[in-house]
Amino acid sequence: MKIGIIGLPYSGKTTVFNALTGATAKIGGFGAPGGKPHVSVVKVPDMRIEILAKMFEPEKVAYADLTFMDVSLPKGEATEREKDTLQSIKNVDAIAHVIRLFENGKPPTTKSDIQNIDSELMLSDLTVIESRLDKIEKQIRLGKGKGLDDEKRILEKCKACLESENPIRTLHLSEGESKILRGFQLVSSKPMLLILNTGEELIGKEIQDPDIKTYLAQPNTAVFQICGKIEMEIAQLEEKEAHLFLKELGIQEPGLNRLIRASYDLLGLISFFTVGDDEVRAWTTRKGAKAVHAAGVIHSDIEKGFIRAEVIGYEDLIKCGSLTEGRNRGLLRLEGKEYEVRDGDIINFRFNV
Ligand SMILES: Nc1nc2c(ncn2[C@@H]2O[C@H](COP(=O)(O)OP(=O)(O)OP(=O)(O)O)[C@@H](O)[C@H]2O)c(=O)[nH]1
Ligand SMILES: [Mg+2]
Structure with a gap:
């Protein structure tokens, strides 16, 4: 499974990426050298695997894994950066949108940040859909429209959704409709995890923001709160030290564990296991x-x-x-x-x- 981290400049994408993966990518300096997104694969922590490994004493223990991609992109023309970001997230399973809730001289602008990114995603999809609909209509005019009816109908449904300023993930689609849409890799159709990146003063306090609540009521959307800066520091400590530090701050569990649960819920995923002397292994499938x-x-x-x-x-x-x-x-x-x-x-x- 792959999660793409996006967000406005300086919202803390790389900080959150480091916090979740223990990576040490450069903060405040956009993306990785060469203009590629930062990528890191983490194992999905699961106590059950550890207990099964004790029972079967296998040669090998394999956890499920999760890939994070931080799409902080190199400085360039704003439009180029947007295009590259959108290109990078076309093949992710879920989008994590980092929102700045810490003060950086300016108070947070949560609502407009959410709308800003959502509009980008929707605009990109609208372009893809309109261009495909044009082609389908041309085929129909030429009398070659056989078998394109379903595709046309579902694309029109998506177009209407976008035109009413709703991302495609808010539509209830049948299995068949989702299948038709899959090839288009529509970015606003992907499940969305809003990452509220807070300052230290909000650790352990739940954010009460009506805009976030409204947003949360949408299908395929979830919220996750983290103080990226502190958890990044913790992620770079030895395990024992990290535990102490977490306890001191009143953080129950490291961000990664919480985020994994949130994403499994959001994506409707479950784990099953295979066991034996050779291998104990976790696998992921849909509920x-x-x-x-x-x-x-x-x-x-x-x-x-x-x-x-x-x-x-x-x-x-x-x-x-x-x-x-x-x-x-x-x-x-x-x-x-x-x-x-x-x-x-x-x-x-x-x-x-
Ligand atoms: N106070 C505070 N500062 C933070 C937090 N998260 C990030 N920052 C600061 O915000 C700045 C930008 O952080 P980055 O993680 O580089 O942000 P980014 O979204 O990756 O930025 P770009 O890649 O340049 O778009 C840095 O100076 C961070 O130290 C936080 O939780 N609290
Ligand atoms: Mg960055």
Whole structure:
């Protein structure tokens, strides 16, 4: 999974990026050298993996991972920077928009910052959609419009949404409609995590801002609060020291852990596990995914050759202490293709290639 961090200049994108990933990218100096976004891959912390590793003592332990991309771009023409930013986030799964809530001589301008970035995203999508609709109409005039009806209808629906100044993520789309739109990589259709980057004085206090509340009521939108500056400093300490520091400041959990939960919720993701002497591993899939699709997360051959899934819930396995005991108690059971995977399921896929 990939999350693109965007925001206005000096909102603290790189600071937040460093806080979340432990990277040491340069602050106040735009992007990485060469004009590329900063990229960092972090493992998704999960206590369950650690406990399963104790039970199975595997050769290898693999966590799910998450890629962050900080799209702080080099100084240049404002329009060029915008274009590059939009290009960079076309293939992310979610957008994290960093908003300055700390004072930097000027008080925060939350509402206009949110609107500013959203307008950019919407304008970019509108251009893509209008250009495609023009082409479709031309095809229709030439009598070659067969099979383009669905695409035209859904693009018109998106266009109307954008023209009423709502991002596409606020539309309720069917599975089929989403599929048609996927190829366009529309940036305002991506789930949005608003990152409220606060000053130290707001650590542990929930921000009460009516503009943020209104925004939050939209579908596919979530809010996450962090004091980027402090958490960046903490992320650069040794683990033990970091714990002490967090405690002292009254921060319950490092930003990364909280952010991961927020993004899993926002994206409707769950984890399932595969276990064995060779490897204990976490995988990510969507809430509501069927066993056969979860198999496809591991390998397309397992999806194609799916026979059955042997499943036990995480809590059940812990209660039983082993797979054998789980089987004896009937908690480790066989499920078919249509079984809906639950968060924490431990699965062994039986398949045929
Ligand atoms: N007080 C305070 N200052 C912060 C915080 N986060 C960032 N800053 C300061 O804001 C300035 C810009 O931070 P960056 O992280 O470089 O911001 P950016 O959004 O990546 O900036 P560009 O890449 O240049 O667009 C720096 O001077 C930071 O020290 C914060 O939480 N509190
Ligand atoms: Mg930056």
